[in-house]
Amino acid sequence: MKEQVTVSKPGLIETHLEAGGKTQSEVAGKAQPEIVGAIHAEVPAETPSVERFKLVERVQHLVLLTTFLGAAFTGMPLKYKTSWWAAPLMSTYGGVWIAGRIHRFFAATMLLLSVFHLGYLAYYMLVKRISPFKMPLFPTWNDVKQVGQNLAYFLGLRKERPAFTKFAYYEKFDYWAVFWGIVIIGGSGLVLWFPTLATRVLPGIAVNVALIMHSDEALLAVLAIFIWHFYNVHWNPDIFPMNWTMFTGRISLARLKEEHRGEYQQLVEDGVIRPLGGAAGHGHHDR
Amino acid sequence: MPWHVNRVTSPETHVRRSQCVTHNARRRNGEVYDGTDVKFITNTSGVQALKAEMSGTQSVGFKKRPETMILLGGEKMKIWRTGKRLLVVVLWLAAIGGIAAITDLSISRVASAQELDCFTCHGTPNFGTTKNFRGEIVSKTVNKTKFEKSVHGAFLTCTTCHAGVDKVPHEITPANLKTARDACLTCHPDVYDTYKTSAHGQLTTQNPLAPAPSCADCHGNHYVERTKTAAFRADVPRLCGKCHDNRYEGYLETYHGKAGVLGRKDVATCADCHTAHSMMAVSDRRSTVAMANRVKTCGKCHEGANKNFASIAIHPHEGDAKGYPILFWTKLFFMVLTWSVIAALMGHLFLNFIRTIVEKRRERGGTV
Numbered sequence: 001m002k003e004q005v006t007v008s009k010p011g012l013i014e015t016h017l018e019a020g021g022k023t024q025s026e027v028a029g030k031a032q033p034e035i036v037g038a039i040h041a042e043v044p045a046e047t048p049s050v051e052r053f054k055l056v057e058r059v060q061h062l063v064l065l066t067t068f069l070g071a072a073f074t075g076m077p078l079k080y081k082t083s084w085w086a087a088p089l090m091s092t093y094g095g096v097w098i099a100g101r102i103h104r105f106f107a108a109t110m111l112l113l114s115v116f117h118l119g120y121l122a123y124y125m126l127v128k129r130i131s132p133f134k135m136p137l138f139p140t141w142n143d144v145k146q147v148g149q150n151l152a153y154f155l156g157l158r159k160e161r162p163a164f165t166k167f168a169y170y171e172k173f174d175y176w177a178v179f180w181g182i183v184i185i186g187g188s189g190l191v192l193w194f195p196t197l198a199t200r201v202l203p204g205i206a207v208n209v210a211l212i213m214h215s216d217e218a219l220l221a222v223l224a225i226f227i228w229h230f231y232n233v234h235w236n237p238d239i240f241p242m243n244w245t246m247f248t249g250r251i252s253l254a255r256l257k258e259e260h261r262g263e264y265q266q267l268v269e270d271g272v273i274r275p276l277g278g279a280a281g282h283g284h285h286d287r
Numbered sequence: 288m289p290w291h292v293n294r295v296t297s298p299e300t301h302v303r304r305s306q307c308v309t310h311n312a313r314r315r316n317g318e319v320y321d322g323t324d325v326k327f328i329t330n331t332s333g334v335q336a337l338k339a340e341m342s343g344t345q346s347v348g349f350k351k352r353p354e355t356m357i358l359l360g361g362e363k364m365k366i367w368r369t370g371k372r373l374l375v376v377v378l379w380l381a382a383i384g385g386i387a388a389i390t391d392l393s394i395s396r397v398a399s400a401q402e403l404d405c406f407t408c409h410g411t412p413n414f415g416t417t418k419n420f421r422g423e424i425v426s427k428t429v430n431k432t433k434f435e436k437s438v439h440g441a442f443l444t445c446t447t448c449h450a451g452v453d454k455v456p457h458e459i460t461p462a463n464l465k466t467a468r469d470a471c472l473t474c475h476p477d478v479y480d481t482y483k484t485s486a487h488g489q490l491t492t493q494n495p496l497a498p499a500p501s502c503a504d505c506h507g508n509h510y511v512e513r514t515k516t517a518a519f520r521a522d523v524p525r526l527c528g529k530c531h532d533n534r535y536e537g538y539l540e541t542y543h544g545k546a547g548v549l550g551r552k553d554v555a556t557c558a559d560c561h562t563a564h565s566m567m568a569v570s571d572r573r574s575t576v577a578m579a580n581r582v583k584t585c586g587k588c589h590e591g592a593n594k595n596f597a598s599i600a601i602h603p604h605e606g607d608a609k610g611y612p613i614l615f616w617t618k619l620f621f622m623v624l625t626w627s628v629i630a631a632l633m634g635h636l637f638l639n640f641i642r643t644i645v646e647k648r649r650e651r652g653g654t655v
Contacts, residue, residue, distance in 0.1 A: 081544075087550065151635075154635075154642040156642070195589070195599070196591040209614065212614060238647075
């Protein structure tokens with residue numbers, strides 16, 4: 001397959017399916033041609049790929065992952081104060097007080113990121129007039145059905161994965177888990193950061209509740225990231241050592257066909273991409 | 288040996304020293320000689336003469352004036368001798384002051400013969416056990432080195448506190464036990480007065496056997512530590528937790544407790560809010576943790592503390608469904624949420640893993 005597919009495909013929100021009800025050729029024509037692979041060394045030039053995440057979305061992910069790790073590593077020793085690793089970790093930061101300041105720095109950056117992301121969503125809703133219900137991360141009834149189908153596939157009861165569209169249910173889960181997590185951890189974190197201000201409005205017990213919420217939800221977040229998310233993007237034997245899509249922004253057609261068959265088929269139908277040869281879709285994966 | 292020379296350790300030396308003291312006192316009191324006679328005589332000969340006179344073997348011989356005196360003439364000799372003595376006194380004072388300044392040790396202790404006797408038995412390891420005034424079994428061994436390093440080791444001896452214990456075998460009477468227990472108030476009456484009014488003190492003054500701490504329960508008995516150190520401060524919650532274990536556990540779940548465990552020194556410990564010696568029940572209006580006084584108590588550290596802020600549970604127990612129902616249910620909710628979500632994700636992950644491996648084998652052409 002020497003042919004290059006030069007479609008720039010919109011990211012989290014815009015898909016050709018929802019881009020204002022335009023015809024396929026309009027969408028394809030509007031897309032800006034790019035030389036695939038030229039700017040991303042991870043994707044060999046001959047590998048046909050499409051854009052999955054826009055630069056602004058990739059940057060958001062990078063900021064999120066940095067601030068998440070920073071906050072997690074400075075916060076967890078406090079939660080597990082008596083563990084063997086807690087005190088040494090704290091002392092490498094220069095003590096509890098300094099760790100607290102570092103934690104707040106990352107937390108504040110993450111909250112700013114969240115505000116930016118809400119603005120990003122609002123921009124698409126208000127300026128580009130895309131209904132949130134039509135955004136590809138919005139949960140649908142189809143997702144529920146696909147959970148059953150996918151589990152059946154895992155158990156060998158189905159031969160193929162469900163025809164996932166741009167985002168499969170487990171990817172939507174990751175997005176909304178972060179959404180929920182930031183509301184819970186960020187909200188409770190602000191109460192803990194400014195307890196005297198918070199108690200002007202809230203009763204005293206709210207600060208105790210905030211501490212439980214902050215600490216327990218953080219554990220859930222850390223476990224979800226290090227077990228679940230890391231499996232999906234690192235440890236999975238199909239993916240190991242790493243899925244670079246969130247950093248390069250591009251996904252190979254082979255992987256797209258494998259993991260997002262619904263979206264692949266739609267793109268082919270719409271004439272955005274040419275179908276892969278029979279051999280390319282099966283068995284062999286490009287990163 | 289530098290300054291420690293002053294710590295006379297053998298009983299013999301001690302006796303000699305006290306005899307000297309007696310001599311000097313006698314000389315000062317003029318019991319044996321009057322001043323005019325003594326001042327022309329050197330110290331050594333004076334003592335010898337004194338000894339001789341005291342033993343009655345020889346009559347007083349100092350009235351003979353030395354030949355030098357005659358040679359120099361009366362007045363000049365007097366001035367010269369007085370000047371020399373003054374010089375010696377000044378030099379001695381300077382030397383003592385200098386050594387004291389260098390070693391930074393203002394108190395020197397002279398061990399009494401009696402104390403040495405105590406450690407002969409009580410200084411040996413595993414000397415056995417006895418019962419204290421509460422009937423608790425305690426060790427009879429006292430570590431001499433540790434005692435001497437303690438706050439009191441520098442100037443108290445055993446019988447300062449264990450007054451009346453002067454016979455072997457000791458007479459253990461209720462009076463003796465009481466003396467030891469109340470020994471602290473001899474030197475620290477002000478602290479005792481404060482303590483008496485506290486919740487702890489009210490119990491122990493009414494009934495010494497009441498389950499409430501007196502001085503030694505927090506400060507220790509033989510190895511009293513300085514309380515202003517970071518180490519003692521960090522140890523306070525554990526100390527109080529020996530009885531108030533429920534509160535201690537709750538405290539450890541709050542930021543104060545967690546940060547304290549990891550070495551932050553400026554977080555509040557028990558005594559910062561409850562005070563060290565005048566802790567009282569919340570219902571007592573004088574208490575620093577009474578509802579009316581809490582804003583002020585929290586405000587010591589938390590600028591802008593208000594009434595709601597002061598009602599934050601400072602040592603809550605999440606497991607206490609009746610005492611803290613909101614915290615109990617919040618905790619339960621998050622525990623169920625966390626573990627059900629993680630279990631579901633792990634299950635999904637595991638099934639995915641199995642299927643991925645199976646697919647990979649099939650692709651390689653192997654059998655499943």
